[in-house]
Amino acid sequence: MYMQSLLIALPELALAAGALLLLMVGAFSSTGRGEGSPWVIGIVSILILILVAILAYDRAEVQTAFNGAYIVDPFARFVKIAIYLSAAIALVMTMGVQRSDNGLNKYELAVLMLFAVLGMSMMVSANDLIALYVGLEMQSLSLYIIVGFKRESPRANEAALKYFVLGALSSGMLLYGASLIYGFTGSTNFPVIADYLASHEAGLGVIFGLVFLTAGLAFKISAVPFHMWTPDVYEGAPTPITAFLAGAPKMAAMAMFVRVVIQPLGGAFDEWQQILSFIAIASMVLGAVAAIGQRNIKRLMAYSSIGHMGFALVGLATGTVEGIRGVLIYMAIYLVMTLGTFACILAMRRKEGRVEAIDDLAGLGTTRPMMALALTCLMFSLAGIPIFAGFFAKFYVFTAAIKAELYTLAIIGVIASVVGAFYYLRIVKIMYFDDPAQGFEPVRKELGVVLTAAALVVTFFVFYPGPLLNGASVAAQTFFP
Numbered sequence: 149m150y151m152q153s154l155l156i157a158l159p160e161l162a163l164a165a166g167a168l169l170l171l172m173v174g175a176f177s178s179t180g181r182g183e184g185s186p187w188v189i190g191i192v193s194i195l196i197l198i199l200v201a202i203l204a205y206d207r208a209e210v211q212t213a214f215n216g217a218y219i220v221d222p223f224a225r226f227v228k229i230a231i232y233l234s235a236a237i238a239l240v241m242t243m244g245v246q247r248s249d250n251g252l253n254k255y256e257l258a259v260l261m262l263f264a265v266l267g268m269s270m271m272v273s274a275n276d277l278i279a280l281y282v283g284l285e286m287q288s289l290s291l292y293i294i295v296g297f298k299r300e301s302p303r304a305n306e307a308a309l310k311y312f313v314l315g316a317l318s319s320g321m322l323l324y325g326a327s328l329i330y331g332f333t334g335s336t337n338f339p340v341i342a343d344y345l346a347s348h349e350a351g352l353g354v355i356f357g358l359v360f361l362t363a364g365l366a367f368k369i370s371a372v373p374f375h376m377w378t379p380d381v382y383e384g385a386p387t388p389i390t391a392f393l394a395g396a397p398k399m400a401a402m403a404m405f406v407r408v409v410i411q412p413l414g415g416a417f418d419e420w421q422q423i424l425s426f427i428a429i430a431s432m433v434l435g436a437v438a439a440i441g442q443r444n445i446k447r448l449m450a451y452s453s454i455g456h457m458g459f460a461l462v463g464l465a466t467g468t469v470e471g472i473r474g475v476l477i478y479m480a481i482y483l484v485m486t487l488g489t490f491a492c493i494l495a496m497r498r499k500e501g502r503v504e505a506i507d508d509l510a511g512l513g514t515t516r517p518m519m520a521l522a523l524t525c526l527m528f529s530l531a532g533i534p535i536f537a538g539f540f541a542k543f544y545v546f547t548a549a550i551k552a553e554l555y556t557l558a559i560i561g562v563i564a565s566v567v568g569a570f571y572y573l574r575i576v577k578i579m580y581f582d583d584p585a586q587g588f589e590p591v592r593k594e595l596g597v598v599l600t601a602a603a604l605v606v607t608f609f610v611f612y613p614g615p616l617l618n619g620a621s622v623a624a625q626t627f628f629p
């Protein structure tokens with residue numbers, strides 16, 4: 149039985165073994181801190197992520213391991229593949245920057261990213277509150293380090309400190325909520341908690357535990373009112389690290405949120421639906437309004453992320469199979485849009501260094517027309533303009549909300565989407581109608597490939613949505629047999 153559990157957890161074991169092996173290679177290599185080793189270790193890390201994505205793809209049936217603490221099902225498979233591939237793309241973008249930035253040109257960066265992905269993978273397959281916390285902390289500790297990886301940068305150090313302090317607070321709240329749920333249900337195992345709530349009314353203790361657990365989870369997806377860290381961390385962290393932070397960790401945290409509230413806490417649906425509805429509305433409104441005055445494109449993407457998490461929570465608040473399907477579709481499209489946008493941000497480079505001001509994009513349609521065209525497609529998609537993928541992402545979550553008779557959520561979501569479109573369209577206006585600013589350096593090949601691929605996906609998604617829609621439908625059915 150123990151060997152069977154190890155086989156079920158093979159993707160995570162492969163990730164852990166690969167990360168440890170690369171750590172040893174980097175530590176004992178004579179060029180461990182030279183120019184060659186970080187590049188080689190980065191390439192191997194990407195190959196490991198592709199390998200574990202293939203391993204995860206082969207696991208379709210529902211299996212549990214380690215006395216029910218770990219589960220593999222279609223939902224976990226869908227999310228893991230998205231996490232592994234988005235992390236690999238983020239690592240590709242990071243490697244292109246490493247050689248020109250001595251502060252990032254260290255082998256430990258790729259290894260820490262692998263450990264963070266390992267934590268995300270454990271979170272997604274957690275079937276027990278203790279397993280969930282172990283995966284969450286493995287991800288969080290790795291992210292705290294890589295945010296402050298550029299030690300000579302005061303901005304990065306400040307961002308890492310804020311992230312660590314607030315992250316520790318959120319972990320404490322999550323643990324307190326988990327302890328209350330354990331105390332009143334008698335178990336940390338998800339199926340046992342679900343059985344208890346199916347046969348007992350959710351008492352005051354369970355509701356308090358639910359509130360604290362939800363607060364801890366909301367921090368991880370940067371939902372209001374637990375979003376305070378996001379703008380400062382996005383701006384202060386090195387841009388390649390921000391690109392990684394904005395993608396895979398958000399997908400993993402949202403998947404963890406879905407599993408926790410739908411599976412063990414499904415019997416307390418009325419209680420958590422009210423909480424999620426409030427968080428969704430607050431996130432959509434703040435994300436739409438607060439980004440309007442931003443002049444730094446990374447801070448703008450931080451508030452954009454907060455708003456998008458609110459849109460995704462609209463689908464989760466329904467508690468229906470259509471809602472969960474909408475969440476998965478939304479998050480998959482969000483990953484593509486975010487990675488493509490950060491590829492463009494990384495390409496905002498002049499001879500004197502990298503720039504981050506939105507006004508630096510002035511006249512990009514003249515100086516870099518193809519880059520401007522790709523970014524325009526991504527901005528239209530983020531704004532939810534029809535025919536682009538972002539429109540369909542919002543369409544599925546709003547349709548689910550209407551079917552569940554959550555009309556207020558859907559109406560506020562549409563209004564917030566219209567308001568938020570302003571700052572995306574303003575970027576397009578700056579690129580095409582403002583006087584040209586100083587031109588950027590030529591776009592690196594890997595960034596150009598990611599940017600072009602993301603723009604093509606969001607533009608032509610309407611013609612071939614089948615694989616994503618079918619995969620999300622199968623994954624969502626996991627919780628509604």
